[in-house]
Amino acid sequence: xxxxxxxxxxxxxxxxxxxxxxxxxxxxxxxxxxxxxxxxxxxxxxxxxxxxxxxxxxxxxxxxxxxxxxxxxxxxxxxxxxxxxxxxxxxxxxxxxxxxxxxxxxxxxxxxxxxxxxxxxxxxxxxxxxxxxxxxxxxxxxxxxxxxxxxxxxxxxxxxxxxxxxxxxxxxxxxxxxxxxxxxxxxxxxxxxxxxxxxxxxxxxxxxxxxxxxxxxxxxxxxxxxxxxxxxxxxxxxxxxxxxxxxxxxxxxxxxxxxxxxxxxxxxxxxxxxxxxxxxxxxxxxxxxxxxxxxxxxxxxxxxxxxxxxxxxxxxxxxxxxxxxxxxxxxxxxxxxxxxxxxxxxxxxxxxxxxxxxxxxxxxxxxxxxxxxxxxxxxxxxxxxxxxxxxxxxxxxxxxxxxxxxxxxxxxxxxxxxxxxxxxxxxxxxxxxxxxxxxxxxxxxxxxxxxxxxxxxxxxxxxxxxxxxxxxxxxxxxxxxxxxxxxxxxxxxxxxxxxxxxxxxxxxxxxxxxxxxxxxxxxxxxxxx
Amino acid sequence: xxxxxxxxxxxxxxxxxxxxxxxxxxxxxxxxxxxxxxxxxxxxxxxxxxxxxxxxxxxxxxxxxxxxxxxxxxxxxxxxxxxxxxxxxxxxxxxxxxxxxxxxxxxxxxxxxxxxxxxxxxxxxxxxxxxxxxxxxxxxxxxxxxxxxxxxxxxxxxxxxxxxxxxxxxxxxxxxxxxxxxxxxxxxxxxxxxxxxxxxxxxxxxxxxxxxx
Numbered sequence: 001x002x003x004x005x006x007x008x009x010x011x012x013x014x015x016x017x018x019x020x021x022x023x024x025x026x027x028x029x030x031x032x033x034x035x036x037x038x039x040x041x042x043x044x045x046x047x048x049x050x051x052x053x054x055x056x057x058x059x060x061x062x063x064x065x066x067x068x069x070x071x072x073x074x075x076x077x078x079x080x081x082x083x084x085x086x087x088x089x090x091x092x093x094x095x096x097x098x099x100x101x102x103x104x105x106x107x108x109x110x111x112x113x114x115x116x117x118x119x120x121x122x123x124x125x126x127x128x129x130x131x132x133x134x135x136x137x138x139x140x141x142x143x144x145x146x147x148x149x150x151x152x153x154x155x156x157x158x159x160x161x162x163x164x165x166x167x168x169x170x171x172x173x174x175x176x177x178x179x180x181x182x183x184x185x186x187x188x189x190x191x192x193x194x195x196x197x198x199x200x201x202x203x204x205x206x207x208x209x210x211x212x213x214x215x216x217x218x219x220x221x222x223x224x225x226x227x228x229x230x231x232x233x234x235x236x237x238x239x240x241x242x243x244x245x246x247x248x249x250x251x252x253x254x255x256x257x258x259x260x261x262x263x264x265x266x267x268x269x270x271x272x273x274x275x276x277x278x279x280x281x282x283x284x285x286x287x288x289x290x291x292x293x294x295x296x297x298x299x300x301x302x303x304x305x306x307x308x309x310x311x312x313x314x315x316x317x318x319x320x321x322x323x324x325x326x327x328x329x330x331x332x333x334x335x336x337x338x339x340x341x342x343x344x345x346x347x348x349x350x351x352x353x354x355x356x357x358x359x360x361x362x363x364x365x366x367x368x369x370x371x372x373x374x375x376x377x378x379x380x381x382x383x384x385x386x387x388x389x390x391x392x393x394x395x396x397x398x399x400x401x402x403x404x405x406x407x408x409x410x411x412x413x414x415x416x417x418x419x420x421x422x423x424x425x426x427x428x429x430x431x432x433x434x435x436x437x438x439x440x441x442x443x444x445x446x447x448x449x450x451x452x453x454x455x456x457x458x459x460x461x462x463x464x465x466x467x468x469x470x471x472x473x474x475x476x477x478x479x480x481x482x483x484x485x486x487x488x489x490x491x492x493x494x495x496x497x498x499x500x501x502x503x504x505x506x507x508x509x510x511x512x513x514x515x516x517x518x519x520x521x522x523x524x525x526x527x528x529x
Numbered sequence: 530x531x532x533x534x535x536x537x538x539x540x541x542x543x544x545x546x547x548x549x550x551x552x553x554x555x556x557x558x559x560x561x562x563x564x565x566x567x568x569x570x571x572x573x574x575x576x577x578x579x580x581x582x583x584x585x586x587x588x589x590x591x592x593x594x595x596x597x598x599x600x601x602x603x604x605x606x607x608x609x610x611x612x613x614x615x616x617x618x619x620x621x622x623x624x625x626x627x628x629x630x631x632x633x634x635x636x637x638x639x640x641x642x643x644x645x646x647x648x649x650x651x652x653x654x655x656x657x658x659x660x661x662x663x664x665x666x667x668x669x670x671x672x673x674x675x676x677x678x679x680x681x682x683x684x685x686x687x688x689x690x691x692x693x694x695x696x697x698x699x700x701x702x703x704x705x706x707x708x709x710x711x712x713x714x715x716x717x718x719x720x721x722x723x724x725x726x727x728x729x730x731x732x733x734x735x736x737x738x739x740x741x742x
Contacts, residue, residue, distance in 0.1 A: 011542065011551065013554075013555055013556065013561075014543065014552045014554055014562060014570050027576075027583040028579075028583045030587040031584070031587035031590060034586075034588075034591050034713065034717070038590050038591060038593060038594050038710070041706065042594070067610065
């Protein structure tokens with residue numbers, strides 16, 4: 001450059017300032033710094049990401065990829081990153097990005113479910129999700145086995161795994177108004193819930209899993225009775241009307257109540273998952289179980305209308321058993337129709353104490369003796385009306401001294417016990433007898449005779465009328481004789497006047513004679529002069 | 530612009546970048562200062578290519594987290610939502626809101642990436658002494674220089690939103706980590722543009738011209 005002649009000589013010279021020159025510019029620190037920061041952010045990001053899990057849902061309703069959180073006790077511990085349909089389009093597969101250090105939560109028995117607003121019976125839950133949208137609930141299991149593929153529950157679990165208490169199993173043939181979450185009552189205090197229920201494979205029974213919270217689970221003893229406390233239980237029976245309720249809540253949504261029968265002894269607490277029977281009501285639950293029920297048969301030659309299985313069998317008013325079955329039977333050989341009633345009797349309730357009897361045979365022999373003697377003394381079964389309003393009928397055993405003699409045939413199975421017609425039937429029979437007698441009366445003949453008699457009477461009356469007419473004539477004559485203007489009356493009148501005068505004269509004479517009795521002898525003085 | 534125009538450097542002159550005064554370099558090896566405005570005088574910007582590369586690489590590095598990390602965290606009663614720039618574009622995309630979405634897409638995604646690519650192209654061609662498309666390249670450079678500052682709008686809007694929408698506990702908006710990287714991209718690309726000496730575009734042409742001459 002200096003070799004070229006500058007064309008503009010008038011340009012001033014710049015000042016020379018010494019400066020140090022750097023080979024590699026410090027500016028390279030900037031990309032290095034950027035790279036370092038970027039790498040640090042990336043590492044932090046990767047480190048902050050926990051495990052990825054797959055949850056299979058029936059439906060992704062309310063779920064949103066990148067938005068729906070997995071929430072445990074109000075803390076977000078994960079978020080759904082992708083949601084897609086399964087291959088067979090029957091379910092939804094969601095991949096969730098969990099928070100770091102959540103590996104311990106993702107174990108074999110960890111459960112997931114979608115929290116949506118839910119109103120079931122007394123439980124209103126997930127109302128917050130109305131605003132915030134659905135989230136996924138998680139219940140962390142206790143297992144040690146790690147897992148990354150889960151199938152979400154359809155409904156939230158009723159019972160949290162960390163709530164102390166115990167599960168029990170109830171079997172029932174009728175679910176009634178039970179549902180998941182139905183409360184369990186103990187002395188009207190809510191102590192648990194129905195966790196789940198399932199119909200057995202044979203379709204005959206429901207298995208209801210219930211959870212009783214601690215410390216109330218200790219009141220579930222081996223002989224505890226469970227019954228359906230659903231709503232108002234109104235029962236009309238031979239004993240009359242009875243109303244049973246548990247609480248207002250259970251009236252609305254149903255419930256299960258339990259109670260141990262009052263016994264003096266302290267019974268062992270039931271193990272978890274003990275199977276109990278769920279009775280339909282309290283009465284049934286506490287009906288003393290027949291400890292040694294004996295089946296007998298009663299044949300009634302009358303209508304058993306009103307007699308239902310479960311009707312009481314009483315001995316002089318004391319319940320000793322119940323009717324098991326009522327059916328009709330026809331004997332094909334004799335073509336005889338009978339209504340055998342099978343009853344279960346608990347002989348022990350008759351006061352037969354099994355004391356000192358070792359063998360069953362000895363006991364049976366004693367029972368036979370008892371029944372034989374009772375029947376010999378006139379004990380018979382009879383149908384009686386328990387409740388006139390409902391027409392329910394029960395079987396009563398009582399002494400009927402006048403009953404035809406009978407014996408018990410122990411060779412039959414079931415053994416037949418002698419019966420006697422019911423009171424109503426006896427009454428009916430009497431009424432029928434009267435009607436039959438009435439029926440037999442020769443009413444027509446009587447009518448004929450009566451008619452003839454009436455015809456005779458008619459004739460008699462006609463002649464009577466003639467007699468009366470002549471009587472009238474006689475009376476008329478009498479009337480003319482005795483009338484006020486008749487000659488006879490006037491004559492009688494004048495005669496009577498004459499008699500009256502005669503009587504006066506006689507009195508005058510009598511007076512005179514009284515005063516002058518001597519005139520009878522001497523005659524009248526005045527006249528004598 | 531004729532491709533064969535002589536440059537000041539070829540004439541042994543330095544131009545002041547601030548006031549445009551041409552001056553002869555001071556005697557000796559040292560570069561001087563502008564006699565009028567006291568600006569440092571150099572024939573060409575010091576280590577222009579190197580610096581530009583450095584800034585550009587830094588910008589490119591920051592561009593990745595800027596797009597991957599969320600720029601805005603919206604906390605509502607429904608929960609916290611973190612959105613990246615691209616998610617914001619998708620979110621805004623609706624039959625009525627598409628122009629807004631388009632603005633975000635262009636200003637926040639297309640322009641930064643276009644800037645980085647354009648600068649890389651300019652750097653490579655300048656480094657290889659390319660003599661083609663000089664006019665196009667200088668136009669590209671001007672465009673990049675002009676448009677670069679507008680990318681800051683995004684950062685500006687985000688910070689404004691974050692500052693204004695603080696309705697605790699109902700709703701609040703907080704800038705996400707991606708925003709810092711995005712701002713860094715914008716700043717770094719602006720610095721890269723600043724450090725690039727556009728005269729390098731035609732230096733090769735002029736020197737070739739001189740050689741041929």
